[in-house]
């Protein structure tokens with residue numbers, strides 16, 4: 001039985017002091033023993049957020065990392081830095097990073113390999129554009145993204161990973177994929193993992209849906225057989241996130 005995982009993606013929001021305030025506000029609202037709760041926060045907020053979340057069920061994650069251990073890469077954050085700070089999860093390959101920061105399936109793969117090397121759990125994002133959906137190539141596109149992302153990743157590593165299916169047209173737009181659309185793609189991702197690895201790995205890996213998840217859409221989405229929780233942007237900055245985490249109460 002897979003435990004649900006619901007992660008907030010704060011994106012480029014919240015100064016360090018605001019981050020502490022938000023963790024303190026959400027702390028009592030996001031208690032749900034059936035769910036792993038993760039707040040993925042901007043790099044500068046990681047340490048104060050970890051302090052503020054001490055003694056709670058909230059785990060602090062990062063929104064990105066570089067694929068090298070250290071060196072002359074001005075402005076980047078290494079996985080060793082994240083691990084040392086106490087981070088467990090890191091979002092890799094969010095569509096905003098692919099669109100604005102030239103991330104490719106190949107760099108996503110390098111980042112995933114590096115994250116595992118440092119004991120971090122990647123939340124691996126994939127998703128199609130509206131044009132690709134209209135062209136009828138959604139499943140082909142996602143399968144390609146998954147196959148490249150998991151190059152040289154062992155079955156044991158893959159089983160511990162999290163995949164976030166995020167249709168690009170649903171991110172920050174208020175347009176949620178229908179439950180049937182989300183379940184169809186998440187099921188196809190699980191089948192693709194079974195093809196690359198085996199049935200056990202596919203049964204163990206957790207697959208989230210992301211894209212304008214709200215307190216009203218979460219309950220139906222998160223009970224689908226292949227949807228193991230969500231990656232939540234806008235709504236993760238509001239008390240509503242507590243309702244999303246408690247989708248089953």
Ligand code: PEP
Nearest residue numbers: 171172210211212233234
């Ligand atoms: C995201 O940033 O991953 C996301 C899904 O954003 P939103 O929930 O705002 O659509």
